[in-house]
Amino acid sequence: MDILISFLMLVTLSPIFILLFLLLGIYYRSSPIFSQVRPGLNGKLFRILKFKTMNDAYDESGLLLPDDKRISSLGKWVRASSLDEIPQLINVLKGDMSMIGPRPLLREYLYLYSEEQSKRHEVRPGVTGWAQINGRNAISWEKKFELDVEYVTNCSFRLDMRILFVTFFNVLAGKGITQKGHVSTDKFTGSTANSYINRSV
Numbered sequence: 608m609d610i611l612i613s614f615l616m617l618v619t620l621s622p623i624f625i626l627l628f629l630l631l632g633i634y635y636r637s638s639p640i641f642s643q644v645r646p647g648l649n650g651k652l653f654r655i656l657k658f659k660t661m662n663d664a665y666d667e668s669g670l671l672l673p674d675d676k677r678i679s680s681l682g683k684w685v686r687a688s689s690l691d692e693i694p695q696l697i698n699v700l701k702g703d704m705s706m707i708g709p710r711p712l713l714r715e716y717l718y719l720y721s722e723e724q725s726k727r728h729e730v731r732p733g734v735t736g737w738a739q740i741n742g743r744n745a746i747s748w749e750k751k752f753e754l755d756v757e758y759v760t761n762c763s764f765r766l767d768m769r770i771l772f773v774t775f776f777n778v779l780a781g782k783g784i785t786q787k788g789h790v791s792t793d794k795f796t797g798s799t800a801n802s803y804i805n806r807s808v
Contacts (some may be wrong), residue, residue, distance in 0.1 A: 608726045612699075612706050612771075613696040620696075627658055631681075637663065638659070640657070643690060644714055646659060648728070653698070655703075655711055657692060661682055664676065698734075704732050704733060705732070706735070707766075707767040709733065710732060711732035716795050724752040726755075727756060730758075730762060737755065737772040740777055
């Protein structure tokens with residue numbers, strides 16, 4: 608189902624993919640694809656693909672400027688419409704991701720999860736998921752991980768179809784794209800529960 612749905616979506620969205628690829632490449636004068644190492648199933652690392660929504664501006668010390676200083680009006684629109692996620696369909700075709708599952712987060716978060724939260728890596732990460740249709744970036748990290756583990760415990764074909772259906776309408780409505788005071792969400796700095804050192808790096 609992952610392969611079939613992602614393939615059909617890539618074919619259907621190919622005109623938008625090509626248009627954004629060219630538009631963002633011209634706008635940023637660099638590669639329009641953002642690539643970053645993220646942990647997937649069982650903590651195995653892979654490169655997630657997204658359309659670029661921020662420039663590569665640095666400060667005088669050679670450090671990247673904060674997200675809110677680098678995101679452009681075009682980038683805000685691409686992110687708000689969730690079009691930046693389209694390249695992840697390639698990750699699904701490659702087997703790195705599933706259409707449905709906990710979102711793949713930063714590699715450094717592996718060391719900050721509680722033992723319970725680390726269960727989110729018992730399934731493939733998804734383009735969308737249970738936490739995404741129940742608040743996305745508008746909810747706290749603790750609630751987000753609680754929903755991720757709830758999905759892992761109760762995942763089923765019926766639940767996946769429900770998530771896909773609700774995701775479609777949430778994207779149209781632009782619900783939960785950002786957290787108040789942040790371009791998307793704040794950075795996870797550790798669970799309130801006892802920290803868990805993940806066995807995979």
